[in-house]
Amino acid sequence: MMDTTVQNIVVEKVKTSKIDQIDFDNLSFGSVFTDHMLVCDYKNGAWEIPKIIPYQPITLDPSAKIFHYGQSIFEGMKAYKDSNNDVWLFRPLDNQKRLNISAKRMAIPELPEEYFMEGLKTLLKLEKKWIPQSEGSSLYIRPFIFASGKGFHASPADEYKFIIACAPSGSYFSGKVKVLIEETYSRSANGGVGFAKAGGNYAGQFYPTQLAVKKGYQQVIWTDDNTHEYIEEAGAMNIFVRINDTLITGPTSDRILDGITRKSIITIAEDEGIPVEIRKITVSEVVEASKKGILKEMFGAGTAAVVSPISGFGHKNMNYDLPELESSYASLLKKRITDIQYNKTEDKFGWRYKV
Incomplete structure (x- = not known):
């Protein structure tokens, strides 16, 4: 794997993309995932610099507080590709602001706007080929934060993980x-x-x-x-x-x-x-x-x-x-x-x- 730096975000690319294995004409919602994901950890009272890594499982301690006290929030967004192959988002700053509104209510540390936006843009530029162009299709984007800190005591965690994962998707619903x-x-x-x-x-x-x-x-x-x-x-x-x-x-x-x-x-x-x-x-x-x-x-x-x-x-x-x-x-x-x-x-x- 090759490491590069984009706007202070470390990017670790996959050796071989799995995109050729995907049938883009038959995409069910949120079941196929792109090659990479963004990960950012909150430790020692601060958010660390985000990094982009190959899409992969995550390992958590059994006492991680997400399992016991439910500190978990998320957003839902989409990226769209037009006829000129340009990529667009729809009101992304509203998603970023609402994520922090949710974070505050759930006693989760708020995420800096630049981490969200620069991380998202870097990820989407890397995954541009994954954004379908057919009618009604898009790249569904799921930013989420959860408590990764350990302990059985009922209190907010001291560590958190912010992830952005993406899934190319066709139309979500059909019919009434x-x-x-x-x-x-x-x-x-x-x-x-x-x-x-x-x-x-x-x-x-x-x-x-x-x-x-x-x-x-x-x-x-x-x-x-x-x-x-x-x-x-x-x-x-x-x-x-x-x-x-x-x-x-x-x-x-x-x-x-x-x-x-x-x-x-x-x-x-x-x-x-x-x-x-x-x-x-x-x-x-x-x-x-x-x-x-x-x-x-x-x-x-x-x-x-x-x-x-x-x-x-x-x-x-x-x-x-x-x-x-x-x-x-x-x-x-x-x-x-x-x-x-x-x-x-x-x-x-x-x-x-x-x-």
Whole structure:
């Protein structure tokens, strides 16, 4: 292996790439990984200089605190390649800032912006050939931090590990999904960590989602922890509801993630002249709107799928179907966002970031 230095980041390259073994026409989400990953350790009260090494397993002591107290956070991003073979990111500084918001809440040391950005750019330049160029494909990027420090005592760790791993991926979802409005379990609570991208938030979702799948649904619509009267998120995504011509989404809070796709959809919808309301949405309002025929759309919004249309929902043993629209807000907003991401159109908002 050959060692080189790029902007003080040590790069250890693989001897032989495995890229020729990959079928880029049949990529499932997050199951194939690139040749390299970025690793950065926090020790002795400071983050060390990041390094890029061949993608490989990591070794941890059985007493590493990630296993016992769950100090783990992550982000989800994508890199896109346009028709000129140029590589782009979408609002990466928002991901960097949100990672540190999550870190602070989980008592993890915040990561310097330059470590995140320079490390990410160096990694992507090295892995450029791994970024697929076919329609809807991208390189999924997973930055994450976890507690690697040892000890069984219930306290924050003294050592942490920051890693960026990448996976070339095709489209995340295909088709519309049916969802079940949750009446028993909660994703998060006031004063909790729902606004952070903490691993435990997602682990807690799996069991209720499995119960919904057994009933014939693909995802769960999360409601508030106190009364289950207010719609909050869709699976691991923010949720939008269209009643008549108004697009509605809940406000961010201790319980709801400040989604980057969510913010982008709100901005683009307003730019399109679509009435947007950011307010609490009651389950009863959605049910009544469906009964009256004025519930036009529901969709999830997140990095992986961008926009995931919902075809129907279940509540209190009743099913409600949404209409098939020729011109939906979901398709319009998804196209506006993806055209910016793939450098197909003007970026009037300054979201696109060239690598």
